[in-house]
Amino acid sequence: MHGLLSNRRLQRLLPSGSWYVIAAPYLWLLLFFLIPFLIVLKISFANIVLAMPPVEPVFVWTQDQILQIRLHFSNFAFVFGDDLYIEAFLNSIKVAGISTLLALLLGYPMAYGIARAPNGWRNVLFLLVVLPFFTSFLLRVYAWLGLLGRNGPINGVLMHLGLIHEPLQLLQTDFAVYIGMVYSYLPFMILPLYSAIEKLDLNLLEAAADLGCRPARVFMKVTLPLTKQGIFAGCLLVFIPAVGEYVIPALLGGPDTLMIGRVVWDEFFGNRDWPVASALAIVLLVLLSGLVLLLQRVQARGEAIHE
Amino acid sequence: MNERRAGLVLGAMAVGFSFLYLPIFAMIIYSFNASRLVTVWDSANSPTLAWYRELFHNGALLDAARLSFKIATANATGAVILGTLAAFALERYRRFRGRAMFNLLTTAPMVLPEVITGLSLLLLFVALEQTMGWPRGRGAVTITIAHITFSMAYVIVIVKARLATVDRSIEEAAMDLGARPWKVFAVITLPLIASAIASGWVLAFILSWDDLVITSFVSGPSSTTLPQLVFSKVRLGVSPDINALATLLVLVVTACVVSAGIYMLQAERKRLHDAQMAFEESA
Numbered sequence: 001m002h003g004l005l006s007n008r009r010l011q012r013l014l015p016s017g018s019w020y021v022i023a024a025p026y027l028w029l030l031l032f033f034l035i036p037f038l039i040v041l042k043i044s045f046a047n048i049v050l051a052m053p054p055v056e057p058v059f060v061w062t063q064d065q066i067l068q069i070r071l072h073f074s075n076f077a078f079v080f081g082d083d084l085y086i087e088a089f090l091n092s093i094k095v096a097g098i099s100t101l102l103a104l105l106l107g108y109p110m111a112y113g114i115a116r117a118p119n120g121w122r123n124v125l126f127l128l129v130v131l132p133f134f135t136s137f138l139l140r141v142y143a144w145l146g147l148l149g150r151n152g153p154i155n156g157v158l159m160h161l162g163l164i165h166e167p168l169q170l171l172q173t174d175f176a177v178y179i180g181m182v183y184s185y186l187p188f189m190i191l192p193l194y195s196a197i198e199k200l201d202l203n204l205l206e207a208a209a210d211l212g213c214r215p216a217r218v219f220m221k222v223t224l225p226l227t228k229q230g231i232f233a234g235c236l237l238v239f240i241p242a243v244g245e246y247v248i249p250a251l252l253g254g255p256d257t258l259m260i261g262r263v264v265w266d267e268f269f270g271n272r273d274w275p276v277a278s279a280l281a282i283v284l285l286v287l288l289s290g291l292v293l294l295l296q297r298v299q300a301r302g303e304a305i306h307e
Numbered sequence: 308m309n310e311r312r313a314g315l316v317l318g319a320m321a322v323g324f325s326f327l328y329l330p331i332f333a334m335i336i337y338s339f340n341a342s343r344l345v346t347v348w349d350s351a352n353s354p355t356l357a358w359y360r361e362l363f364h365n366g367a368l369l370d371a372a373r374l375s376f377k378i379a380t381a382n383a384t385g386a387v388i389l390g391t392l393a394a395f396a397l398e399r400y401r402r403f404r405g406r407a408m409f410n411l412l413t414t415a416p417m418v419l420p421e422v423i424t425g426l427s428l429l430l431l432f433v434a435l436e437q438t439m440g441w442p443r444g445r446g447a448v449t450i451t452i453a454h455i456t457f458s459m460a461y462v463i464v465i466v467k468a469r470l471a472t473v474d475r476s477i478e479e480a481a482m483d484l485g486a487r488p489w490k491v492f493a494v495i496t497l498p499l500i501a502s503a504i505a506s507g508w509v510l511a512f513i514l515s516w517d518d519l520v521i522t523s524f525v526s527g528p529s530s531t532t533l534p535q536l537v538f539s540k541v542r543l544g545v546s547p548d549i550n551a552l553a554t555l556l557v558l559v560v561t562a563c564v565v566s567a568g569i570y571m572l573q574a575e576r577k578r579l580h581d582a583q584m585a586f587e588e589s590a
Contacts, residue, residue: 018400025393025459026405029412032456036427039434053433106326109319116316125320127568132327134510135560136517138534138541139553143330146337146545151346153333186327215312237418244420246520251541264422268524278430281423292418296411 037285044278045071055274075279085280088258089287095174095249095259096242099181103189103238104231106182111193111230115200126194133187141180141251148176148252172254180248181238188237196230197223229298236295240288260284331557338550346545358551365548368536375516375533378447382454383512387504389455390462390511395492397463398470416457417464425524428453432525445527453525454515461514462507469503470496502571509563 047056047070060068079085114125132140147154148170155167170176200223208218224231246261253259260280267277338359341352362368393413396403403409416424432442432449442449473496481491497504519534526532540546 018396018403021392022396022400022403022409025389025396025413026409028389028459029409029456032428032431032452033412033416036431039430040423040427043430053437106319106323109316110323113316113320123568123572127564128324128327131561131564132331134513134564135331135557136534136553138517138519138537139334139549139556140330142537142541142545142549142553143334145541146346146550147330147333149346149545151344153346156346183326183330186323219312240418241420244422246420246422247538261420261422264426265520268426274430277426281426284420285423288419292415295418296414 040278040281043274044075044282045073046275046278047072047074048273048275053274054272072275075275076283078276079279079283084258085260085263088260088263089283091258092243092260095177095181095257096239096245099178099185099242100189100235100239102178102182103186104235107186107189107193107234108231111190112197114190115194115197129187129190129194137184138247140184141248144176144180144183144252145171148179171252172257174253174257176252177249177257177259180252181242181245184248185238185242188241189234192233192237193227193230196227196233200226229301232298233295236291236298240291240295243288244284334550335554335557338547338554340547340550343547358548359555361548362551362555367531368533368552371531371533371536374447374530378451378454378532379512379515381451382458382515383508385451385455386459386462386511387508390459390507391466391500391504393459394463394466394470398467413460413463415460417460421457421518421520422524424457425453425521428456428521429524445525446530449525449527450522450530450532451515453521454511454518457521458511458514461510462504465507465510466500466503469500473499502574506567509567513560 042058043055046058048054049056056070058070060070062068110129114122114129117125146152149155150167150169150171152170154170155164158164159167204222204226205218208222209215213221244261245259246265249257249259249262250265253262264277264280264284267273267280337346339354339356340348341355341357342349393409397406397410397413400406428449429445432445435441436443477499478491478495481495482488486494517534518532519538522532522535526535537549537552541549
């Protein structure tokens with residue numbers, strides 16, 4: 001065995017160990033991640049038919065050995081021509097944007113507090129932020145179903161205090177969707193903010209204060225610019241998944257809460273229109289890929305600074 | 308920190324943490340409520356364990372939980388193997404053809420909307436079945452493949468971060484002493500990154516156990532996972548036995564995360580202590 005492996009000639013013929021290390025995950029991702037996208041792209045140009053699968057082939061061999069490629073642009077024309085889809089895209093961006101802003105406003109002071117907490121406390125608080133992320137996402141969204149309901153405790157407390165006389169319609173509103181989004185994605189906001197604030201050199205803040213800078217100005221001129229990277233990463237990590245979210249609008253939103261993830265789901269499962277669902281997915285993908293690349297660059301820069 | 312800002316920070320933390328935890332506590336409390344109306348407290352008959360008892364007599368739910376457990380275990384194991392290899396490739400081989408592409412492929416599944424990932428995998432499985440006859444229909448196998456594909460990315464992040472902190476001079480020393488690369492990995496590197504691999508396994512398990520959207524796309528009529536069952540029920544409104552189920556899950560996860568946290572804290576202290584001892588001995 002040993003003799004065989006140390007045989008140089010044989011070693012040169014076989015791929016080296018590093019080849020296998022790279023190839024196994026690489027091939028997996030090519031087959032199960034990249035190729036599927038090419039298929040989505042292909043189907044987005046196909047025609048719908050009543051069959052299983054409900055799409056017409058795009059590549060067809062004719063009898064004279066000619067490969068015909070039939071690309072139908074009608075799905076994209078349909079998507080861009082229908083106000084419903086445009087509205088769903090715009091509304092997804094609006095909902096994700098507002099949710100991101102709310103998460104930042106709540107997350108920044110929390111991350112600040114955790115990073116500046118006494119040593120023993122810091123780990124505990126950090127764990128408390130991460131813990132909900134480990135408990136079921138679906139069940140955490142579900143928890144709000146009970147809280148926000150007509151007979152739920154929130155309406156109960158408000159009525160008891162005499163602030164309202166009739167239960168408010170909280171569920172099936174955009175308000176409920178915002179709550180669900182901020183609730184689910186807050187840890188994603190806090191984690192990058194925390195690591196940015198923790199790295200902050202306190203001497204800089206002290207120096208600014210010593211030079212007569214007022215606290216609010218120190219925050220605006222020193223703290224905020226130095227934690228810019230964390231803010232950026234946190235916002236992208238909340239915004240990107242929020243745009244395509246399905247579960248939260250489906251459970252907490254009303255029938256008129258149009259979000260693109262939900263529209264893709266309904267086209268696919270409800271209307272069985274695979275080509276239109278694919279076309280919508282492609283448009284969403286193009287929309288988000290710019291943001292994903294941006295996120296990668298922000299993280300790479302963060303790593304470079306760290307090193 | 309001046310006092311006004313300290314007050315603001317403390318206030319935000321109080322609001323934030325109650326926001327994170329009140330819904331969970333409410334769910335736990337209501338799981339002991341006897342009333343079928345869930346949020347209307349029936350003080351005559353509560354607290355009760357009736358909903359917990361009902362859970363363990365619900366055959367469909369137990370089947371779904373068993374299937375989810377199997378898929379999550381297989382997924383975590385597969386994701387850890389592929390993820391560790393990928394992390395190693397990205398961290399140790401700084402240059403190889405297609406590295407930029409590989410890097411993109413390993414991070415994209417984390418941020419892409421689940422509807423897109425689910426839709427694309429289903430279309431792949433349908434195309435494969437048409438051209439190669441495999442996989443025959445969809446079920447546990449296709450769900451596991453889909454889960455490995457997206458949870459692997461999280462394993463890579465965790466293992467890569469740990470690999471970056473491993474002192475390479477130890478590996479080089481072993482290599483200089485004649486150990487083959489594979490042996491260096493098994494004897495030196497693997498023990499050093501074992502805790503990261505373990506956290507990766509747990510995270511991959513939870514991601515799979517919890518996934519609804521991707522699963523819905525790639526599952527077949529004969530395979531219903533726990534999240535699918537819960538979702539179909541919850542869509543119709545709150546239900547007391549789901550509160551009981553949620554409470555059990557929250558307790559199990561909390562116990563796991565807290566004990567893992569304590570373990571890691573102790574390991575860290577021990578490492579610091581050992582380093583100090585070594586330093587004092589050598590001095």
